[in-house]
Amino acid sequence: MLEKYRYNGTDPFRIKKASTNETSLCDDKKTAKEKMKENAEKLDELQQKLYAEKKEGLIIVFQAMDAAGKDGTITNVLQCLSPHGVYEAAFKSPSSTELAHDYLWRIAAQVPAKGEIAIFNRSHYEDVLIGKVKRLYESQAQARRIDLDEVIENRYEDIRNFEKYLWNNNIRVIKIFLNVSKDEQARRFLSRIEEPEKNWKFSSGDVEEREYWDAYQKAFEDAINETSTTYSPWYVVPADHKWYMRYVVSEIILETLKDMDPRYPEVTGERLKEFGKWADQLKKELGEK
Secondary structure, eight states: OOGGGEESSSSOOOGGGSOSSOOTTOSOHHHHHHHHHHHHHHHHHHHHHHHHHOSOEEEEEEEESTTSOHHHHHHHHHTTSOSTTEEEEEOOSOOHHHHTSOTTHHHHTTOOOTTOEEEEESOGGGGGTHHHHTTGGGGSOOOTTOOGGGHHHHHHHHHHHHHHHHHHTTEEEEEEEEEOOHHHHHHHHHHHHHSGGGGGGOOHHHHHGGGGHHHHHHHHHHHHHHHOOSSSOEEEEEOSSHHHHHHHHHHHHHHHHHHHOOOOOOOOHHHHHHHHHHHHHHHHHHHHO
16 A cells, blocks of 8 residues: 555655655545544554564654644654653754764664654754755865765765664664645745744745755655665655645554564463462452451
8 A cells, every 4th residue: 555655775766756745545634534543543552562572663754845744743643652662853953062973973872772662853864965955064074084075975875774784683764755845835834924823833944945945855866765775665755735644654654563563572371370479469468458
């Protein structure tokens, strides 16, 4: 069902051919909400098993153009999960301390333990997106041996190796690109201006960034093609209809957790005997009251 949105390095991704507004997997908003409710129950159960088993962790990466709906999707799709073992990491402009280290340093610090789920609101991909479009690496301290013309290609290699390292060490990474159209982005910016309750969301810088729209589209296309692998695929989700986008994201995460197949730890016979002993003691105490 999700194959049409999944890129694992087999077929090239062409952003101009990727629809931003199709809704082929669900007929309408009402049906999508009903299916999301069903998915939420399944996600909750699987996350509890993942946390109990503590054999594998999961990173869910969200990347998108401004106003594509990352925050709302994270809230609406993942609010069903227990706060135990689930956390969000938001990666904004790096601090001076972060810039003093390698660019994956701050990412590695947020890698989840086995049994946990980490939600990355933006991620290491910022360094091959805005970092590429604005050529930010040119103003950052670099050793004299570094060829600036090779920085981005080297980062693609770093990311592939980093994600393979995580895969080899029991951490899965799935990457979701919320693909919004330029027109829909403009409409959402307008709503932030015209609707008082959304004014706080508006930033003039967001509109100014539209000047670089084509460059960002090319950066996303390149990043997806360079880092799509079988062990860490990209999912390109149509984002013009928020209800559809959120439904598809719930399906992606559910499919991944099902494939991980977490299970509650099995209790040994010896442990069951201990349970019996403690149960007898507790029953005796209750009977004495």
